[in-house]
Amino acid sequence: MKVTISRIVKIHTENTFVEFSTPYGKGLSSLFTLEARENCSYDIEINIDDDFYWGKNIFTSMSNAPSIRHEAEETYITAELTSITEDGCGSLKLGNSIILILIKNENKDLILPSLIEISAIQITLYPTNT
Template sequence: MDSIGINKGHYHEETWTYDLHTNTMDVTNIFVRIQIKRNQIMKVLIIDFQYIDEKCFVLFQSKLGSGKALWYGDSPVVNNEYHVEIEIHDNLLWGNNILSSLSRKYNIESVNDDLILTGKIESIDNDGYTVIRLDESIVCIEAIGKPFPLGAFVDVYTKDVELFNLNYL
């Protein structure tokens, strides 16, 4: 895919197992790599970055807007463009931090400590796994509650966002 060969992404599969006899809970988290289609990759320009407690936070700009996120990958270079996958780690609830959007335009913006992603619901699984389209890119989330209908534009308010640098894969 393209000259840089980006075609991989990932997701996490979590399994919780409760042992009644020992009253313990075991949690396994499996990192699964997947193929990504051309129209699912976002390109961002790194404006600035800062390390806080050994974590790299970036200020980024994309054609949809700008924001701040945790960076996963090699140290970024200011004014370089990167292909990234967006991952949200907040507990997302329909009607709480996922709201029906008044806008019908894809957008990314920072307001106070929130990153607000405005996109269209592309698919929803029974377990809450949802794909939100952000123009040419997608963001996969897990949410609980009663979802909005397919095709609806939503604003996703999040504080815990990671950008995964796909340029190094």
């Protein structure tokens, strides 16, 4: 996925905390590179380390379009949930990108594919063309 670094929030010794923008909106994450620059674009892979629980931080979306937004330290992503394995690995499709998440409980009423919204805190962007 192509993202642009909107602003650098904090620089740490191992990674940088940034606000990023995409065609779907803006989010907050760690960026696993020390060379991050504001207003520069990167091809990235998104990694989300949160555990997701239906009704707590993963919901069926009321929206009909993918999006990314953030409030305080949480980033909200609306994307298409295309599959869930028996061990809870879920695949989200956001544009042409696939994001893997771990879903800890079952939603028996869900029909796949389905548009869902997650709220995540532990997001890391990994540049793929460096």
